[in-house]
Amino acid sequence: ARLVDLKVLSDAGLGFGAADGIDWAIHHRFDTWGLSGDDAIYKGIQVLNMSLGGTDNSDGTDASSAAVNAAHRAGMVVCVATGNDGNTGWIASPSAADFALSVGAFTDNNTLDRGDDLVADYSNEGPRLDDGDETHLDEMKPSLLGDGTGILSALGDPTSDGRHYHHINGTS
Numbered sequence: 001a002r003l004v005d006l007k008v009l010s011d012a013g014l015g016f017g018a019a020d021g022i023d024w025a026i027h028h029r030f031d032t033w034g035l036s037g038d039d040a041i042y043k044g045i046q047v048l049n050m051s052l053g054g055t056d057n058s059d060g061t062d063a064s065s066a067a068v069n070a071a072h073r074a075g076m077v078v079c080v081a082t083g084n085d086g087n088t089g090w091i092a093s094p095s096a097a098d099f100a101l102s103v104g105a106f107t108d109n110n111t112l113d114r115g116d117d118l119v120a121d122y123s124n125e126g127p128r129l130d131d132g133d134e135t136h137l138d139e140m141k142p143s144l145l146g147d148g149t150g151i152l153s154a155l156g157d158p159t160s161d162g163r164h165y166h167h168i169n170g171t172s
Helices: 018-027 037-041 063-073
Strands: 047-050 077-081 101-107 144-147 151-154 165-168
Touching: 018 047, 018 063, 063 077
Parallel strands: 047 077, 077 101, 101 144
Antiparallel strands: 151 165
8 A cells, every 4th residue: 555645734733625635636546656567556546534624513515525525426435534522413524425434433341242332422423414415324424433442642742752652532
């Protein structure tokens, strides 16, 4: 696998570049990146992974959601974190897009019984707002859950030496 990273927000996590970034990825979905020979199998972009979201409950018809749907129609899988606000019945864009593979988090209670593994209290979960079409299955979010509670992660403090870790929660 090869990775292509796109920065669409400021260092503070603010901005409106998600739709532009998705459009760029669609445009480059078949690029060979100048590779040849055995490395030429690594071409284009097949999967987008997004950890960002708006501040409003969405019906999935906004520009960022439309861009996610366009990427899906172009043959790409678009995974989007649902967010960590703990809102129920609330999904922000672009996770609210019809074709977004919206990823929430569950809390694993470390038992054999999977019935006690529930959507984490910090993970946003739908349904998202109704977009007025006849299909309501596209409003059920998240599409899937991953273990996002107590994950060992790099501290990320730029003043540290890069060897410190901590446990954090999140849908990303």
